[in-house]
Amino acid sequence: MRVLRSVGREWRRVSAEPDVWRRALPVDPDLGSLPTPAQITPARFGRVVRVSPFGPTAPTAAPSPLAPAGTAEGGPPAPDAEPRPVDRPRAVYRLRRLLLGPALASTALARERMRKLVALPVLSADALSSVAYGPEAMLAVLVLAGTAGLGYSIPIAATIVFLMLAIGVSYRQTIRAYPRGGGSYIVASDNLGLFPGLAAAAGLMTDYILTVAVSISAGVAAITSAVPSLASSNVLIGVLAILVLLACNLRGIRQAGAIFAAPTYAFVIAMLALIVAGLVDAAGRDFHTVPHPPLNATEGLGILLVMRAFASGATAMTGIEAISNAVPAFKPVEWRNARTTLSWMVGLLVVLFAGIIALVHFSGILPRSQETVLSQLAHLSFGSGPMYVFTQAATAAVLLLAANTAFNDFPRVLSLLARDDHAPRLFARMGDRLAFSNGIILLSVAAGLVYVAFDGRTASLIPLYAVGVFLAFTLSQAGMVVHWWRLRDRHWRKSLLFNATGSLLSAIVLITAGITKFTEGAWVALVAVALFLVVTTRIRRHYDTVAAALRLQRHAIELPHHTITPRAVVPPKGVEGVDGSPASRELRDPRAFDETERARGAEEAEEVPEEIRHLSLVPIQTLDRAGMRALAYAASLQQPVLVIHVSTGAAEAERFRDQWLLWGDHLPLQELVSPYRAVIAPLVNYIEALHHQRPDLTLTVILPEIVVSQRRYSALHSRTAPRLRRALRPLRKVVVTTVPFHV
CATH class of the missing domain: 3.40.50.620 (HUPs)
Known part of the structure; x- marks a missing residue:
């Protein structure tokens, strides 16, 4: 200054x-302004009034002389729609409006907020739907050790449930400390420094891309379990699903929330019905377990195999951080609504995960390559009737749409990186529908490439999954420990204890996943994190160089030696x-x-x-x-x-x-x-x-x-x-x- x-x-x-x-x-540069709402009189059977962008004019048959050329007869564009970009063909503009809807003014951002009943399915779809593949991923590792390995399923599941509760309570503290949105990137950057913050962002970005790929692949697996003839088209079905998600999310937050609420609630109802039916059936047998077929162990039962199973089962926790990232997307009071929604999400996640593990334990069902565990449980409880069809349809729908959590949070994190000059600034701009459109498109492309590269196989994608999410968990909770230690306000010791517990447990899972799954694909996630750090630091260095060059310097301004006077x-x-x-x-x-x-x-x-x-x-x-x-x-x-x-x-x-x-x-x-x-x-x-x-x-x-x-x-x-x-x-x-x- x-x-x-x-x-x-x-x-x-x-x-x-x-x-x-x-x-x-x-010329007179003041060409007026848009009229006030009181000056706008809608037509008898319409909601749109055409007015000049530069001064109020009544809608008449002839366009105003001040109206820009190219507007429709009867006046220029309505005030509730963005003027057509004049450097694009009219056909392209009309196609965009058809697919995405009319542009929204920035003042509509408050109307695009989500209430709790919509936020719960939108932001919890990833976490809740993970019970469709998390327990199965854990059992698929334990079954390698035969009957002895399956005996560890209950203790490992109990440990994962405890981890869910600890992480959930930890993120409640994060929401309280960061009421404007406290994702892992913000928390780690504020409290641990630049590189831990970027590492947390790298973990989140990797996790969100894999969330889309894994959710789509698991959803397609649910479809092919019910309709085996579609198994050969799993890649095509998955790519089409990603394109549908792209179109829906480009329309904006509220529209995506309304679309995705019903499948998530249907999935919760189907899982609760399945758990109740299975437990009633087990109660009729006095909770005696059904013997499973004889198993031949292919690996020895040891601490390494148990830790691998624990890391695989912990993938059921992905998505817990989504609500703390998206606090500004809630209706006021934002932080209070976010904490309430987080509590409901963790409660439902614990009930569904523990219920599925209990049913598997009592029914003696084992993972099979041709049919998912959930499909087997539904067949056992409901037969092949309408409830089985409903369960499979709800599971497929919520898995295909669970990726919407990533579509909400990936662009938001990318916009924060762009704001801090660690990513191209075009990712910080909102699109016509108040969504970060460029980030949504980038996520769709990246997730589509990963999905096609791994041929849509969930088992191949799971090993990549845990590293990114638990890296973000660990750094975020460690940052909260430093936050409470510095602040030391009321109840700071209790908050610090919660976050320290969450950080320690997340670090254990991170190390376990990195070691046990390194050769299975975890190295890909680690390389992606390293590349992300290199790229973001180079981008920041370039922006710093440009900012230094553009910064005003008194002696760098060259001025003439005579007075400049404009000619009339x-x-x-x-x-x-x-x-x-x-x-x-x-x-x-x-x-x-x-x-x-x-x-x-x-x-x-x-x-x-x-x-x-x-x-x-x-x-x-x-x-x-x-x-x-x-x-x-x-x-x-x-x-x-x-x-x-x-x-x-x-x-x-x-x-x-x-x-x-x-x-x-x-x-x-x-x-x-x-x-x-x-x-x-x-x-x-x-x-x-x-x-x-x-x-x-x-x-x-x-x-x-x-x-x-x-x-x-x-x-x-x-x-x-x-x-x-x-x-x-x-x-x-x-x-x-x-x-x-x-x-």
Whole structure:
């Protein structure tokens, strides 16, 4: 701020007074604003009222002269839908609206929050559905040691239940300490440092990708257990399921929640019915176990095999952290609703996991390659009737949709990394439907590749699974131990004990999984974590380099040695400048222009320099060295200059305005607030509206653009300048030039 004020003083020394620049403007930059809700009168049978983006106009048969070109007859776009991006074909825009629905304003974010009844199935689907493969994964390891190995199923399951309760209580403390969302990345970064935070994020990202792949593969296995003829198409079915999840989540949080609530509740009902029916049947036998077929041990029973079974069974805990990551997605009071939902989720998870293990113990069922354990239990309790079909359908549906937990949390974690400059900044932007669309697309692609690479086999994916999630668990809970030790508020000793217990148990599972499953595929997850750390640190280093280059420095600003004064624009015959005279007041209404003058001005027929009347427009986002260079270039032309800033909300607009005033307000500034987070469309609409106001002017749009020396880093920077250049090319009498800033 001190440097900005200093640079402003240097500008004052060499630039004309701000009033001189404002009087030189040949246009009125204030084109109005959207009408208030009280001014909007919907049609008799509709909800949409078409109004001009630049001033209230009644819906009439003829479009407003201030409306941007390309809008529908009867007026420009409605205020509840984003203006069509002018650099995209209309067919593409209509297809997006058909698939995703109308764009939502940023003020709709509160309406996209989830209540507890929706949040429970949306955020708990991963954890609850894991009982469909977690117990089976544990038994598949124990059965290698024969009957003696199966005897350890109850003690191992009891240990896993205790671990579930400990981790659940630990994450309740995390939600209390971080009421705005305390995912493993935030907690570890705040309390343990940069690299532990990135390692926790790497574990989470790996876990979310595998969550999608494993959930889809287990869901397809449930389908093929009931319909064996579909077994040969398991990869195709899984890929189609991922595409459906992609489309649903791009529509936004609330829509995805409504879609995914019913299957999760149906699965819980089916599992509770299965457990009750199985226990009633076991009670009829006085809880005597049914002998299982004779088993031949293929491995010796030892501590290593028991630990492998424990690590495999612990995959039933994946997804417990999802609620602490998504606290801001709850309706107020967010943290209280999140803790309540977490308690319900852990309670249901314990009941379902323990119930399935008990049924397997009493029924004598063993894992089989042709049919899942749940399918065998359902056949035993319900036969092949409607309840069996319902159980299998609910299991398949919730497993196919359990990946939605990852679709909620993966983009959120990626956006936090982008906010901290550890990932490309495009992942921090929300899409039309208030979802992090770029992160959702990346997750779909990554999960689809993993699923296809492993041929959709759940058994092959499980060994990769535990490392990432328990790495995140361990670092998050260790971070909470440090948090309570530093804070030492009320009940801090109890909270520290809970989190220390959770951290210790998670570390045991992590080490166990890393050692026992290393050769089975855990090494892939470890390599992925290492690569993630390398990539994110390189991205951060690049952004730090660019930030240092762009940072304002008083002596780095080159200023001319003479005073810069804008030359007045001579208006065409019969038209005065914007100076308050009657003629200029008529100028503000484009309908006052004579049609012949409008037509002549639109022909771009200037053939000599004297006929060209200039106005320089400088779209600018931040007052850094690149922006200052663009402002200096525009002012040095000694033509009228208008600076345009597009803000995504009132807070951002106020913050930029304060910085602009601190700099000195040397040039005329017009702020545009874009409620749909779009930048290109509002700028083009505004520039076109200025052209309608003065068709005789040649508008020169001067864009600051960062040019990186190494092309591999170009994807890390905004493509706003090339997109705006492409969007403005079709407009008459608009010249686009870029002021490159090389880094």
